Amino acid sequence: MIRRYENEMKLEFMSKSNNEAFARITVAAFASQLDPTIEELADIKTAVSEAVTNCIIHGYEKAEGMVQIVARLYDHTLEIEISDHGKGIEDIELARKPLYTSKPNLERSGMGFTIMENFMDEMQIESVVGMGTKITMRKKISSSEEEENKQETNRILA
Numbered sequence: 001m002i003r004r005y006e007n008e009m010k011l012e013f014m015s016k017s018n019n020e021a022f023a024r025i026t027v028a029a030f031a032s033q034l035d036p037t038i039e040e041l042a043d044i045k046t047a048v049s050e051a052v053t054n055c056i057i058h059g060y061e062k063a064e065g066m067v068q069i070v071a072r073l074y075d076h077t078l079e080i081e082i083s084d085h086g087k088g089i090e091d092i093e094l095a096r097k098p099l100y101t102s103k104p105n106l107e108r109s110g111m112g113f114t115i116m117e118n119f120m121d122e123m124q125i126e127s128v129v130g131m132g133t134k135i136t137m138r139k140k141i142s143s144s145e146e147e148e149n150k151q152e153t154n155r156i157l158a
């Protein structure tokens with residue numbers, strides 16, 4: 001598919017948990033160009049946080065590697081790709097299931113993918129064992145101004 005992006009950014013950082021906050025704040029700052037509501041921004045931050053944490057904890061485990069984020073804006077939509085070159089996921093269908101975790105001893109909730117799916121409009125998982133994992137998420141952002149206009153219209157019509 002040929003798509004022309006209105007804006008695009010790429011971010012790469014070491015798989016250290018200190019970088020999780022950095023990553024979610026950076027993506028939120030980039031996304032703010034679409035004029036999201038506070039709630040939409042909170043959803044984006046949570047989804048990014050879950051995906052980045054997964055790269056660090058599951059992708060690389062105790063090893064260290066690079067996590068990459070590519071974010072794009074087009075047509076009032078935010079597209080985010082978060083990837084690692086870690087161990088990969090053997091059974092993607094199982095991994096997506098609510099409450100499934102391969103690390104119950106680390107008190108993981110197994111809700112990361114479910115949260116990403118619910119907080120964003122779309123969430124795709126691509127993974128090859130031994131090669132790594134890429135999560136692609138999309139969210140349509142209704143600009144706050146449009147949202148206010150809609151509310152105003154509803155108020156008048158009510």
Ligand SMILES: Nc1ncnc2c1ncn2[C@@H]1O[C@H](COP(=O)(O)OP(=O)(O)O)[C@@H](O)[C@H]1O
Nearest residue numbers: 054055058059095101102108109110112113133
């Ligand atoms: N980047 C990744 N690399 C390898 N495995 C992953 C990755 N992300 C998720 N997984 C696998 O998918 C499972 C489910 O992920 P998630 O829903 O976030 O739950 P949790 O992180 O709490 O285990 C993980 O337990 C792990 O086995």
Ligand SMILES: [Mg+2]
Nearest residue numbers: 050054112113
């Ligand atoms: Mg997780």
